[in-house]
Structure formats: structure tokens, C-alpha cells
Amino acid sequence: MGTFKYPAEFRADAVALVRSSTRPVAQIARELGINHETLRSWVRAAERAERPGAATESAKDAELAALRKEVAELKLEREILRKAAAYFARETLG
Template sequence: MNQEKEKRQKYDKEFKLEILRLVSEQKRPIAQVARDFGIGENTIYKWKKAFEEDPVNAFPGTGHLKPEDEQFRQLKRDLERVTEERDILKKALAIFSKTPR
């Protein structure tokens, strides 16, 4: 069975904000806006919810993380580095603690 994987459409921040402006300021129904732009209604509802919860960081875009996600990424890198340093020190300790024969 050979199925082609459908690519997800990506929308930039400005486009999402424009769609939400049509819905909120111009009072256009989400169903109508979704049909006009070929977007799923659920997608617009998700954008609306994300914007209402955190307008500043609602649509970070590719490569741009929310501050808490960036902090998590940095902490994970730090942990990996410290773990590697610890492993190196363990090996060095094992080598230098051997008694000469």
C-alpha cells in the first residue's frame, strides 16, 4: 500500500494574526473565514485560543521558542555537558587510581 504523506501547510505569524483580525474585528464567522482561505475551522480555533492565552508569544514561528521552552533547551544542553564531564572524570579517576604492578 503506497500512501503519499500530505504535507502540512505552514502559516506565518502575520497571516494568523490577519485571520484572527477578520474573525474578531470584522465579526466574520470562523466557518466563513475557514472556507475563504482553505483553512480548517479547528486550526483557526486553536490559533484563537493560543492568542487569547498569550498574545505576545502565541505564534513563535520556526526556530523561535517561547522563553520557557528556550530555558528548557538550555538546561538540557547544560545537563548533557555536565554529564559528559562527569563521565570523563570517572574514567580518569579509574585510570589514575589503579595501583602500578
């Protein structure tokens, strides 16, 4: 079964409704015709996005992941070059 993507405006309005209401999230979700866990995840995501430094942390995490990937590639390249150098040294001597 496929997933349905709700428009950003609908998600923002739903989160605002949860925040301004005293009703339970499950009740609001039922009234909106969406799954309560979906609505909970939207509220959590909005809270994370509003947290100071959230964008900075995610940018740092992305940069760290990219750098770790680059380091792994460079180590692999170095190992290949080391083996190639050893092979050609044997060919020259032998």
C-alpha cells in the first residue's frame, strides 16, 4: 500500500491545532482523518526544527558523514596504490 503525502500547509495547520488545543492528539487526528502517529511525528518534527541549533546540528552531521565517507574512499585508494607499488617493485626487481 502506498503512502500519501500531505501538503506542507496542512501539516503546519495540524501541528498548530495540536499546540493550541487541549484535546488529545488522537482525537484531533481522528477529526482530521489522519493517523494519530502521523500527527505525533509532525509535532515532534516541528519541535526539533524549532530547537535552537537544530539546523546547525543536522548540517554538522551531514558534513561529518560526508567526511567519513571521503576518508574511507581515500584509505581504499591508498591501499590500492600501495599494492600496485609493491607489485611494480617486484616486476622491476624480478
